[in-house]
Amino acid sequence: DAGVIQSPRHEVTEMGQEVTLRCKPISGHNSLFWYRQTMMRGLELLIYFNNNVPIDDSGMPEDRFSAKMPNASFSTLKIQPSEPRDSAVYFCASSSRPYGGGNTDTQYFGPGTRLTVL
C-alpha cells in the first residue's frame, strides 16, 4: 500500500515567491496533519484536519501560511510570500479513526518536503 505522498521533495525558491506543498494521505485515513521541522524549534504542528475540516490552525506562523483540504485525498500548504525563515522540512502525516470510536490511530508520515527560501 502507498504511504503518505508529498510533493515536491525539494523546493528552492527566492524570497517573495509563492510556494505550494502538496500531500496525499493514506487512502481511508480521515485525519491529516502538517508539521514543520527546524533545528531551532524541532517538530511542531502547523495545522490539522479531521474529515477535511480544519480543527486547529494555531500553529500556523502567520497569515502568509494557508492550508486547504478540498477532499479526503489531497491537501495543500501554501506560503505567500515566502521568507528565508520559512526554510525547513515540512511533513504531512495521516491517521485513521476506527469506526465505532476508539482512539488508537497512529500517525504515519510522508517523506517530507525540504524547502529552502533564498
Next chain:
Amino acid sequence: AQKVTQAQTEISVVEKEDVTLDCVYETRDTTYYLFWYKQPPSGELVFLIRRNSFDEQNEISGRYSWNFQKSTSSFNFTITASQVVDSAVYFCALRNSGNTPLVFGKGTRLSVIA
C-alpha cells in the same frame, strides 16, 4: 499542557553495545498515547511503537524494547546489540485521546560506530 523531554541530545556507542534512550513526559490527561519514531539520515519519520496509558506492559520487538513506567512518567527505549543501521535521530512523542496532534521531544541523535 503536554510536554516531552528527551534529555540526551546525542549518544555515541560502539557497535554491539546496548543503549537506552530516555523519554519523560508531562500531561494532565488520564488517557494518552506515547510513541517512538525513528528519523534515519534519509530524513523520513518511521513509526516504531505506540503505547496507551492503560497498558504498562513492557514490549520487546527483536532488538528493541520499551519500558513504560507511569510512576515516573517515563517511556524509555532500549536497543540491544546496536548496529550501524540504528544510527538515527529518535523522537519520543505524546498525544492525548481523540484525533489530536503529536507533541514531540527534541530528539536524541544516536551514532553507532563500527
